[in-house]
Amino acid sequence: MKRTNTFAVQPLSENGEQLLRDLLDASAALWNEVNYQRLMRYNDEDGFEGDVWNADTGHLEGKYKGVLGASTAQQVIRKNSEAWRGFFHLKNQYHDSSNTSVTQHPEPPGFRGNEDDGRQLKTVIRNTSYTIEWGDRSRLDILVGSELKDRYEHTGRLRLEIAGDPNWPDYEKQGRLDLWYDETDRTFRASQPVTVSDETRATPLADETAALDIGANNLVACTTTTGEQYLYRGQDLFARFRETTREIARLQSKLEDGRYSSERIRRLYRKRTRRRDHAQEALCRDVIERVYADGVDTVYIGELAGVLETHWFVEVNAKTHNFWAFRKFADRLACTAEEYGISIEVQSEAWTSQECPQCGSTDRTTRHQDTLTCPCGFEGHADLTASQTFLERQTEQEVRPMARPVRFEWDDHDWSGQPHPHDSPKEVRTDRSTIETDGKVASGETA
Numbered sequence: 001m002k003r004t005n006t007f008a009v010q011p012l013s014e015n016g017e018q019l020l021r022d023l024l025d026a027s028a029a030l031w032n033e034v035n036y037q038r039l040m041r042y043n044d045e046d047g048f049e050g051d052v053w054n055a056d057t058g059h060l061e062g063k064y065k066g067v068l069g070a071s072t073a074q075q076v077i078r079k080n081s082e083a084w085r086g087f088f089h090l091k092n093q094y095h096d097s098s099n100t101s102v103t104q105h106p107e108p109p110g111f112r113g114n115e116d117d118g119r120q121l122k123t124v125i126r127n128t129s130y131t132i133e134w135g136d137r138s139r140l141d142i143l144v145g146s147e148l149k150d151r152y153e154h155t156g157r158l159r160l161e162i163a164g165d166p167n168w169p170d171y172e173k174q175g176r177l178d179l180w181y182d183e184t185d186r187t188f189r190a191s192q193p194v195t196v197s198d199e200t201r202a203t204p205l206a207d208e209t210a211a212l213d214i215g216a217n218n219l220v221a222c223t224t225t226t227g228e229q230y231l232y233r234g235q236d237l238f239a240r241f242r243e244t245t246r247e248i249a250r251l252q253s254k255l256e257d258g259r260y261s262s263e264r265i266r267r268l269y270r271k272r273t274r275r276r277d278h279a280q281e282a283l284c285r286d287v288i289e290r291v292y293a294d295g296v297d298t299v300y301i302g303e304l305a306g307v308l309e310t311h312w313f314v315e316v317n318a319k320t321h322n323f324w325a326f327r328k329f330a331d332r333l334a335c336t337a338e339e340y341g342i343s344i345e346v347q348s349e350a351w352t353s354q355e356c357p358q359c360g361s362t363d364r365t366t367r368h369q370d371t372l373t374c375p376c377g378f379e380g381h382a383d384l385t386a387s388q389t390f391l392e393r394q395t396e397q398e399v400r401p402m403a404r405p406v407r408f409e410w411d412d413h414d415w416s417g418q419p420h421p422h423d424s425p426k427e428v429r430t431d432r433s434t435i436e437t438d439g440k441v442a443s444g445e446t447a
Helices: 014-044 050-054 057-068 070-095 146-151 235-253 263-293 314-323 326-339 382-395
Strands: 002-011 122-125 130-133 139-143 157-163 177-182 187-195 208-214 218-224 229-233 296-302 343-347 366-368 371-373 379-381 406-408
Touching (some): 014 050, 014 157, 057 070, 157 187, 208 263, 208 382, 229 263, 235 263, 296 326, 371 382
Parallel strands (some): 296 343
Antiparallel strands (some): 002 157, 139 157
């Protein structure tokens, strides 16, 4: 299995930190020069792919290898090549009328800042040019170029201290290492792709099934054939996403003519993305661990092409296209499920959000916020009902949910059910029948 160890690193001295910054800065400069040559050729030839590869990367490798080392200079150029290939692949998909997966014209690879506004400090190290030792004092050693070695009177291998323990210490093979400076947390970080043995994969405890309804307000509604239901709410997350987006727009409006970004704007973009990805990664881990404990071996999720349709309302469009990032979530979910031996199946979930589970009608039902109602008398939580209907379609058997579905909210760290000292519990029962009300409280809300 392919997995990734991500961890923070710290130079052992001020001298070592400056050396590392010079290394990352030179890598960003090399990326920019390679990207500029390729972008000029791409624009001069009206977007023709062939001429992009005529850039004189050999000259640029020679220019930077004294600082970076030959292997690192080669890897930076290679990664830029991969970014351009990815761009052309998306561009071909966009122009393919039979392919609906790419709805917006892709942009060529971007630059990593400049000296005036600050560069994005980032590099990539070949798998044979670094070593990691895991233990009580874990450490990372990377090769540096001869110019840096002489400038800082260094040995040629920069040693960095690793914070924390790896998720996958017993790997069979390591890939190339990404190393960057996280300006949001003011921390150096590294990402190490590894190959681990299939023997580390867990075995499902039974042969139960689950279905996920993926949405925007409620990120995931899950129903299992054991009768369990889980609801992961996203309103607070999206509100913060929108708040950061508005601040980005405000700062962009104040830029001088001819400028399109600033270091503060780029920092906000990165902060927004990291916050969203952290919540998604934790959600995938949480829901998979829960369904694994329920004995699930297969999870169905809705076909993404149906979810990513264009919506009229701007806010809904922002949620589905920008905030939620469905495809990234589905890939992360499948990767996490593989660890537990759980398979992910993508199937159509058309009309599940409108179908009444009581009478089967799809044209008489009405959805208001989170509630689905039908003239036949049915009233229930719309997304949980959709996940139940979706599951019954796949299993061709009736599912009887338990009386008390569980709702989770994100607290910036995890999707736990533990309350904060001055807040109401984060784990709330959503079934109306379990809540004492005076007839004025909507389903899923406490008085």
